[in-house]
């Protein structure tokens with residue numbers, strides 16, 4: 001099991017929610033963390049929340065823009081681990097009412113963004129390094145109706161990681177699949193319904209509670225530290241996928 005002490009870790013999506021939780025956990029283990037997102041304000045707030053002594057740098061980049069991703073990896077240089085939690089709220093219309101422009105924007109951000117990250121990360125990732133992407137419980141328990149697109153895209157990450165783990169070996173590639181997590185994105189999706197939704201789900205979950213970002217971060221830490229974990233999807237969902 002490799003330590004993260006002194007390792008250079010890029011966390012795309014680290015300015016909020018699950019990614020911020022991963023950045024916090026990595027900083028606590030002595031890593032140098034580069035937090036990436038689009039909004040400079042969110043990046044500044046994340047840096048402040050990670051503390052004044054934290055070994056943290058921020059870089060603003062949009063993972064849908066190839067030139068920005070090329071610049072990001074050029075600026076960072078050789079590095080040890082890439083984590084991406086970046087994503088946008090999924091489309092949720094029943095299939096007969098699909099807005100294709102909305103679906104394209106989602107696929108562009110979530111899936112093609114990951115492809116671009118992998119393209120440039122593969123060129124400068126240090127030996128023994130890893131990439132970890134994020135899917136989610138919607139692949140196993142899609143909302144009905146309206147969950148077909150998000151389920152397909154989330155599920156595709158497992159196959160992306162399996163193929164990439166073979167292509168890029170001995171670099172490692174994995175996916176973390178969280179259940180419901182209390183983050184700004186969930187807030188945005190559920191609005192006023194969040195407390196009731198969380199209460200009802202917590203009562204059904206074997207874990208008995210809804211996850212915080214800190215509950216999910218250990219799966220990403222494991223994916224980075226475990227030299228023997230590659231091509232895997234790590235479900236960390238409080239048992240949501242088995243109920």
Ligand SMILES: NC(=O)c1ccc[n+]([C@@H]2O[C@H](COP(=O)([O-])OP(=O)(O)OC[C@H]3O[C@@H](n4cnc5c(N)ncnc54)[C@H](OP(=O)(O)O)[C@@H]3O)[C@@H](O)[C@H]2O)c1
Nearest residue numbers: 013015016017018037038039063086087136180181183185
């Ligand atoms: N929360 C849940 O219950 C849950 C459950 C399962 C799976 N997930 C998945 O986990 C991931 C993280 O979710 P979260 O709840 O942590 O969301 P969040 O709090 O909204 O954080 C999303 C992060 O991604 C960044 N981002 C979005 N688009 C980007 C882009 N094009 N380029 C660079 N950065 C970008 C955002 O910063 P900027 O907006 O400033 O760019 C932000 O830092 C998402 O993909 C989500 O689908 C979430």
